[in-house]
Amino acid sequence: MEIDKVGFNHRLVSMLNDLGFHTVEELVELFNKMGYEGINKDLPLPSTDDPDYMHIKNRRRDRLASFKKRVVPRLIELGYIEDLPSPEQIEQETGRKLLGIVDAAKIIKCDPGTLEQNYLGTIIKETSYIVAYEDFLPHKVQQKYLFFEDDLKEISSRYAFNLTEIASELNINSKNLAQTLKRKLSDEEMKFAQLNMRHWNKEWIVNNIEEIISRKNKSYLEGVDYTIYFSNQLNSLIDSYFKDRLKGVEIEFDGKTYFPEPIKKETAAKRYRGALERYFYKVLCGRAGIENYWGMVTKNSFRELMPEEEARIRELNFDLSQFESNDLLSIYKGLKSDGSKKACTNVLKPFLYYYLMKREEEYYEKLERSYNESFVFDSKMERDKLFLMKRRFDKALKNETPTKASKPLNPRVKFYGTRKDIVECFKTLLRNEVGAINGGLRFPIKSAAVMLTGFLTGIRPLEMIEIDIDKHLDIEKDPNHPDFGFLKKYLFSETENDFVRTNINDPEGWSRLWIDEEISKGTYSPSPEYGTIIVPRLADFLNYYLRWLYGRQLSKFDKGKGYLFRSDERIPSMQYRNPNSLTTFIRRWRHEFPFLDPEEVSNFAYYETRHTVNNLIINKTLIRDPQINEWKVRVAEIHCRHSIGNDQGFTHSLSSINKEHYQEAVPLKIYYSVLKNALDFPFEHSKLIKWEKVNNPLGVAEYKGKDLSDGEVMNEVQIETEEPIQTINEVDFEAFEALNLELQKNKEMLQTLGIPRLAKKEYGLEKKDRLSKIEEVKKIIANLENDMDKLKERSLT
Numbered sequence: 001m002e003i004d005k006v007g008f009n010h011r012l013v014s015m016l017n018d019l020g021f022h023t024v025e026e027l028v029e030l031f032n033k034m035g036y037e038g039i040n041k042d043l044p045l046p047s048t049d050d051p052d053y054m055h056i057k058n059r060r061r062d063r064l065a066s067f068k069k070r071v072v073p074r075l076i077e078l079g080y081i082e083d084l085p086s087p088e089q090i091e092q093e094t095g096r097k098l099l100g101i102v103d104a105a106k107i108i109k110c111d112p113g114t115l116e117q118n119y120l121g122t123i124i125k126e127t128s129y130i131v132a133y134e135d136f137l138p139h140k141v142q143q144k145y146l147f148f149e150d151d152l153k154e155i156s157s158r159y160a161f162n163l164t165e166i167a168s169e170l171n172i173n174s175k176n177l178a179q180t181l182k183r184k185l186s187d188e189e190m191k192f193a194q195l196n197m198r199h200w201n202k203e204w205i206v207n208n209i210e211e212i213i214s215r216k217n218k219s220y221l222e223g224v225d226y227t228i229y230f231s232n233q234l235n236s237l238i239d240s241y242f243k244d245r246l247k248g249v250e251i252e253f254d255g256k257t258y259f260p261e262p263i264k265k266e267t268a269a270k271r272y273r274g275a276l277e278r279y280f281y282k283v284l285c286g287r288a289g290i291e292n293y294w295g296m297v298t299k300n301s302f303r304e305l306m307p308e309e310e311a312r313i314r315e316l317n318f319d320l321s322q323f324e325s326n327d328l329l330s331i332y333k334g335l336k337s338d339g340s341k342k343a344c345t346n347v348l349k350p351f352l353y354y355y356l357m358k359r360e361e362e363y364y365e366k367l368e369r370s371y372n373e374s375f376v377f378d379s380k381m382e383r384d385k386l387f388l389m390k391r392r393f394d395k396a397l398k399n400e401t402p403t404k405a406s407k408p409l410n411p412r413v414k415f416y417g418t419r420k421d422i423v424e425c426f427k428t429l430l431r432n433e434v435g436a437i438n439g440g441l442r443f444p445i446k447s448a449a450v451m452l453t454g455f456l457t458g459i460r461p462l463e464m465i466e467i468d469i470d471k472h473l474d475i476e477k478d479p480n481h482p483d484f485g486f487l488k489k490y491l492f493s494e495t496e497n498d499f500v501r502t503n504i505n506d507p508e509g510w511s512r513l514w515i516d517e518e519i520s521k522g523t524y525s526p527s528p529e530y531g532t533i534i535v536p537r538l539a540d541f542l543n544y545y546l547r548w549l550y551g552r553q554l555s556k557f558d559k560g561k562g563y564l565f566r567s568d569e570r571i572p573s574m575q576y577r578n579p580n581s582l583t584t585f586i587r588r589w590r591h592e593f594p595f596l597d598p599e600e601v602s603n604f605a606y607y608e609t610r611h612t613v614n615n616l617i618i619n620k621t622l623i624r625d626p627q628i629n630e631w632k633v634r635v636a637e638i639h640c641r642h643s644i645g646n647d648q649g650f651t652h653s654l655s656s657i658n659k660e661h662y663q664e665a666v667p668l669k670i671y672y673s674v675l676k677n678a679l680d681f682p683f684e685h686s687k688l689i690k691w692e693k694v695n696n697p698l699g700v701a702e703y704k705g706k707d708l709s710d711g712e713v714m715n716e717v718q719i720e721t722e723e724p725i726q727t728i729n730e731v732d733f734e735a736f737e738a739l740n741l742e743l744q745k746n747k748e749m750l751q752t753l754g755i756p757r758l759a760k761k762e763y764g765l766e767k768k769d770r771l772s773k774i775e776e777v778k779k780i781i782a783n784l785e786n787d788m789d790k791l792k793e794r795s796l797t
Contacts, residue, residue, distance in 0.1 A: 001025070006078065012070060015063075027071060028080045039067040072133055084137040084756060087146055090130060093774055094754035097149040098130070104147040107156050109199055116145070122191045123155055126758060127751045134757045159199040166202050169567060169581045170209060181205070184212050224301040226281035229313050234320060238276060241354050242269045251353050253360055253390065259350045274300060275347050279331045283323075286330025288312040294334030320355055321389050325396040345397055352393045359386055415604055417612035418620070419692065421595040422455045423683050434589040443569070447585050449545040450565060454609030456538045456679055458640035459515065461579035461606050466519035467564040469546070469572075474512045474531065475560055476504075485550060485559030486543045487511040487534070492672045499668075504543065510672070511539035515641060525641040530668045532639065535680045579606075613679070614640050620696050621678040628673050634666050635674040735791060743784040750777045 001024045004013045019042065021027055030038040040060045046053050075081045087098050105112045108119065120129065128151035132138040136146065167174035181193055194200045227235050246269055248262035263269045278300070285293035285305075290312065295303040305313070331348070332341050363382055370377035417425070427433075429448040432440040441447050453459060459467075469475060469485075476483040489509025490499035502509045512531035520526045534542070550559045552569040562572020565582055576582045583606040590596065590604045617636040623629040677695055682688050752758045759770045 003027070006074060008070065008074070012066060015066065016071075019063075024075065024078070024080055028075060031072065031075070031081060037064070039063050039071075068133065073137075076133075076137060084133070084135065087130075087136055087138075090136055090146075090754060090756075093771065094148075094750075096754070098146040099149050099152065100143065101145055101147070104129075104145075104152055107149070107152040109156065109159075109195055118191060120145070122188065123195075124151075127748075127755065128152070128155075130755050131757060135755050156195075156199075158201050158203060159195040161200050161202040162198055163200050165584070166200055166205055168578075168584055169202075170206065170577065180212065226277045229281060229284055229310075230277075231318065234280065234318075237320070237355060237358070238273065238351075240358075241351055242273055244354070245269065245350075251350055251357055253353060253356045254387075258353050272347055275344075276351060278302075279344060279348060282331045282333060283327045284313050284316060284318060285309075286327065286333070287316055287318060296334065320352075321359070323352065323396065324392055325399060328396045349397055352397075356386070356390055356393070359389070414611050415596075415600050415608040416615040417455070417595070417608065419616065419681050419688060419696070420685075422452070422612070423685070423688065424595040425455070425593060426452050426683070428592075428594060429585075434592040441585055441589070445545055445548050446565070446569075449541060450582060450606075451586075451609065452538055452541055454606055455612055456535055457513070457532055458610045458613040459532075460521055460610065461583055462521065463515055463519050464565060465563070465576040465579050465582055467513070467515075468562070469564050470561050472513050472515065472519070473542075473564065474514075477560060479558075486546055487539050489536075489539060492669070494669075497667075497669055507536060507540070509536055509539060510534060511542075520641065527641060528638050528665070528671075530671075532641070533672060533675060535675060537680070537683065610640055617674065617678045621674075622695060622697060623674065623677045625673075628670060628677075631666065631670045632674055632678075635671055638666050638671065639675065739784055739788050739791065743781065743788070746777050746781050746784065750774065750781065753777065 003016055003022060003024060006024060008016070016022075016027070019039070021030070030041075040063055043056060043060055043063070045060060046056060050056075072081060076084070085093070091098055099107070101112045101115060105115045108115055108124075110119070115124070124147070129145050129147045130136050132144050132146075138144075163178055164174045167177040170177065181190070185193055192201060192204050227238075230238075242263070245263040246266070250257050251259035263272065281302070282294060288309070290305070290309050293302060293305070293309075328345075328348075331344055335341050335344070363379075363386060366375070366377050366382070367379050369375045370379070426448055429441065429451060430444055432444040434440055450464065453464070454461075467473070470477070474488050475485060476488055478484060483504045486504060489502050489504050489506050489511055491502045491506070491509060492498075493500045499510065499512075511534040513527070513534060514531045515525075515527045517526045546559075549564075549566075549569060553562070553572060554570050557572050563575050565576065566572065566574045567576045567581065568574040586604065586606055591601050593601070593604070596604055614636050617639065618632050621632060623632070681691050681695070752762050753765070753770060753774045756766070756770060759765045759773075763773070765773055
C-alpha cells in the first residue's frame with residue numbers, strides 16, 4: 001500500500017518520500033529491523049565540535065517524534081505492526097500495578113527527568129518497566145514508560161538510610177565516608193550507592209566498603225601512613241616498643257620501674273601506634289616550619305602536604321634524643337581541650353621512657369665492652385647525656401602538659417534511674433512507643449533486651465557487643481535437650497549453698513553469664529568464678545529474645561552459636577564494629593523516653609544503666625537482715641565488676657587495698673540475697689509500689705499509665721516474636737532448597753514474560769504464545785509453593 005493512501009497529512013507524506021519511503025511495507029520492514037531509531041539511519045549524529053551538530057540533532061529529534069507519535073500508531077491501527085497490549089491488560093496478566101513516570105519518580109524520590117536519564121537500566125532494571133510501542137500501546141502519546149509499583153517500592157526501601165546512619169554502623173566518620181565514596185566510585189557505581197544526598201543504599205555500601213577503600217593504598221579507616229617520613233631508627237624503635245609492651249616488658253630506667261603494666265590487647269596497641277605515628281609526624285612538620293599542618297581531613301589523617309613541604313620534611317635529620325618542649329607544642333597544635341592534650345602525653349611518655357631504657361641498655365653494653373676490650377668509652381659523659389635527656393623529656397612533659405583537664409561549660413549530669421524508670425524504659429521500647437513519625441525502632445525486642453540487660457547486670461557497652469551465646473551465657477548445650485540454646489534456670493538451695501537446676505519456665509528461676517578476662521574492660525574486670533547472676537525477669541526475657549533471634553537467623557546456622565547482639569541478626573558471626581552502633585537507638589529516641597526530665601535527655605546514654613544498677617543496690621535498697629545489708633557495696637562491686645572506691649557518689653565504698661588483702665570473697669549466698677532484695681522486683685506497677693514499700697521505703701514513686709501484669713508484658717513479647725522458628729531437618733533441607741531454587745527461577749521467568757519486549761527477546765514468544773506461557777508458569781509456581789509448604793509441615797512435625 002502506498003503511503004499517501006494511509007491517511008497521513010501531506011507534510012508527513014512528503015517527509016517520508018524524501019527519506020525514500022513510498023509504501024507501508026517499507027516502513028514496517030524498517031521498524032521490524034531497527035525499531036524507532038531506524039528513521040534516522042541516513043542521518044548519523046556528528047561529533048559535538050561539528051558546526052552542524054545542533055542542527056542535525058534537532059532534525060533527528062523531529063523525525064523520531066513524528067515516527068513515534070504519528071507513523072507507528074497508524075500502522076498498528078491498520079494491523080501492519082503487532083497489536084500490543086494495553087497497560088490494563090499487562091496489569092491483569094502480571095497481577096502487578098503500573099505507574100506513570102511522575103508517580104514513579106515520587107517513590108524513587110527524584111524528578112522524572114533524573115529517573116529517565118540516570119536510573120533506567122541501572123537501579124531500575126529492564127524487568128521493572130515497560131516501554132511504549134514496544135511493550136504496550138499507550139493511551140497518551142506522552143506515555144513513554146510505565147513502571148511496576150512493587151519493584152519501585154523495593155528499590156526505595158533499599159535506599160532508606162542516610163549516610164550518617166551507615167557511617168555509624170561502619171564506625172567511619174560520615175564526612176570521611178562521603179569523601180571516600182565520592183573519590184573512589186565511578187558515576188555508574190554511585191547510582192547504585194545513592195538515590196540522592198539523603199537516601200543511600202546501606203546494603204550495597206556495607207557489602208562493598210572494604211573493596212572500595214582498598215582501591216588505593218591509603219585507607220580512610222586507618223588513616224595515612226606517616227611512617228614514610230620517619231627515619232629507619234624511629235620506625236624500628238616504634239616496632240620494638242609495641243612488641244615489648246604486648247609481651248609485658250616493664251619500662252625501667254636507673255633502677256626504677258615507671259610503667260609495669262603491659263598493653264593487653266592488639267586492638268589497643270594498634271590504636272596507640274596510630275596516635276604515636278601522628279604525633280611524630282606533627283613534630284616533623286613543626287620542625288620543618290610547615291603552616292597549618294594540623295588541619296584534619298579525616299579522623300586519622302591531616303591535610304595533604306604540598307611537594308615542597310614534603311621535601312622540607314625529608315631534609316630533616318630528626319633524632320628522638322633531641323625531643324623538647326617545642327616538639328610537644330607542635331603535637332598540641334589543633335587540639336582544643338586540655339583533656340586531649342593530657343591524652344597525648346599519656347601515650348607519648350611511656351614511649352619516651354622506653355627510648356631512655358634502650359639507651360641505658362646500650363650504655364651498659366658499651367661500659368662492659370670498655371672493661372674487656374680496647375674500647376674508648378667516656379662513661380661519665382655518656383651517663384650525663386642520658387640524664388640530661390631524661391631531664392629534657394620530663395621538663396617538656398611537665399611544663400607543657402595541663403595539670404588538670406579543663407572543666408566543660410555544661411558538665412555532664414549522671415542519671416541514676418529508679419526501678420520505675422527501668423520498667424517504663426523497658427515497656428516503652430518493647431511497645432515501640434517512640435519515633436511514630438519515622439516508623440520507630442527497627443527491632444523493639446532487641447532494643448528492650450539491650451537496655452534491660454544493662455539495667456540489671458551493669459555490663460559495659462564494649463563488653464555487650466562481645467558476648468558470645470555459647471561462650472559467655474549459661475545455656476543448655478545438649479542438642480537433644482528441649483531447652484537447647486536457651487538460658488538454664490536455677491533456684492538457690494540453702495542446703496546446697498548453691499544454685500540447683502529448675503525448669504526453664506519456672507518464674508522464680510535465676511540464670512547467669514560470665515564476662516571473662518578476654519572481653520572485660522582492660523581484661524581486669526571479669527565476672528566472679530560463679531558468674532554474674534541474672535534475675536528471673538531478665539532470664540525470661542533473654543530467652544524470649546533468643547527465641548526471636550534464632551527465628552531470624554538463616555536456617556543453616558545452629559542455635560546457641562554466635563553473638564548475642566549482632567549487626568545482622570541473620571548471621572551469628574556478624575559483630576558490631578563499635579558499641580555505639582548497637583546503642584544508636586538511645587541517642588535517636590531518648591527525647592521521647594517518658595521517664596526523662598528535659599535536662600536529663602541530652603545526658604542520657606547507655607552507660608547510665610551501670611550508674612543505675614550500682615545506685616539501686618547501694619542506695620535504694622533496704623535489707624532487713626543487717627548482716628546482709630552490710631554486704632551491699634561489695635556486691636555492687638562484683639556485680640558491676642569494678643571498684644567504686646574513688647566514686648564520690650558512694651560514701652560506703654572501701655579502699656582497693658582493704659578489699660584485695662583483708663576481705664574474703666563475696667559468698668554466692670550473699671550475692672544472691674542482695675540481688676534478690678535489690679533487683680528482683682515486679683514490673684506490674686501496683687505490685688512494684690508494694691514491693692518498694694518494703695525494700696526501698698524512702699524512694700516509693702507514684703506511677704501513671706496503664707498497669708500491665710507481668711504475664712501481659714510477656715504476651716506483648718510474643719507479638720514481637722510471632723515469626724516461626726524454621727527448623728527444617730537436615731534430610732529435607734536439600735530438597736527444600738532445590739524447590740526454592742526452582743521457585744525463584746519460575747518467578748523470574750514470569751516477571752520477564754509480563755513484558756512483551758523481553759518475552760520476545762528472551763523466549764521468542766509473542767501474542768497468544770506469550771499469554772499461554774504466563775498461565776503455565778503461574779501453575780508451576782503454585783505447585784512449587786504447595787510442595788514446599790508440605791515439606792515444611794512434614795519436617796516440623
